[in-house]
Amino acid sequence: MNKDIEKVLISEEEISSRCRLLASELEMNYKDLEEPLLIVGLLKGSVPFMAELMKRFTIPCEIDFMKVSSYVGTKSVGDVKINKDLDHTCDGKCVLIVEDIIDTGKTIKAVKQMFYNKGAKDVKIVALLDKPEGRQVDIEADYVGFTIPNEFVVGYGLDYDQKYRNLPYVGVLSPSVYTK
Numbered sequence: 001m002n003k004d005i006e007k008v009l010i011s012e013e014e015i016s017s018r019c020r021l022l023a024s025e026l027e028m029n030y031k032d033l034e035e036p037l038l039i040v041g042l043l044k045g046s047v048p049f050m051a052e053l054m055k056r057f058t059i060p061c062e063i064d065f066m067k068v069s070s071y072v073g074t075k076s077v078g079d080v081k082i083n084k085d086l087d088h089t090c091d092g093k094c095v096l097i098v099e100d101i102i103d104t105g106k107t108i109k110a111v112k113q114m115f116y117n118k119g120a121k122d123v124k125i126v127a128l129l130d131k132p133e134g135r136q137v138d139i140e141a142d143y144v145g146f147t148i149p150n151e152f153v154v155g156y157g158l159d160y161d162q163k164y165r166n167l168p169y170v171g172v173l174s175p176s177v178y179t180k
């Protein structure tokens with residue numbers, strides 16, 4: 001195990017089997033769509049989760065990515081800034097936002113509203129992790145992989161200062177790493 005990880009919270013195997021279940025639940029709920037579903041991953045954290053989910057979909061879909069930022073170190077700075085916008089229009093489309101974690105909720109709340117402002121017909125959220133004790137604004141995901149305690153986690157896409165995204169599991173970062 002990586003020396004900066006205090007404990008593994010969710011193993012690679014647990015993530016993989018939960019993703020299969022989530023994908024089949026999503027497929028059921030979207031099976032009657034008349035147009036392709038637009039699946040949008042929020043960069044960078046959602047990449048492994050997005051890849052794991054989308055390979056299980058058999059329904060017609062398109063993918064796109066958006067990059068927004070609101071974090072410096074382990075702290076949410078509140079303002080949500082778009083660093084890379086969608087390549088395609090989402091006007092009149094059903095959108096599924098793929099997110100790695102919902103913590104304060106500020107990022108996803110702002111992004112969901114951005115999609116409605118751009119004319120999306122329906123916007124749903126799937127998050128690998130939900131940290132309800134971190135919540136500062138009123139927003140919930142429509143689909144959640146795992147509910148986790150109020151600890152700073154890394155791995156499976158999630159970073160601390162851009163590191164640890166490559167870990168195949170979700171783990172709790174030793175506080176000694178960020179209190180140095």
Ligand SMILES: O=P(O)(O)OC[C@H]1O[C@H](OP(=O)(O)OP(=O)(O)O)[C@H](O)[C@@H]1O
Pocket residue numbers: 042043044045046068069070071076099100101102103104105106107108158159
């Ligand atoms: O619910 P919140 O408190 O807003 O936090 C969740 C958001 O913060 C992280 O993004 P970050 O800005 O670190 O970008 P990243 O995906 O590139 O790491 C994470 O990936 C979520 O998008």
Ligand code: HPA
Pocket residue numbers: 071101103104151152153154158159160
């Ligand atoms: O616990 C977290 N880990 C990594 N990135 C995050 N962004 C919000 N919460 C977290």
Ligand SMILES: [Mg+2]
Pocket residue numbers: 045071158159160
């Ligand atoms: Mg981050």
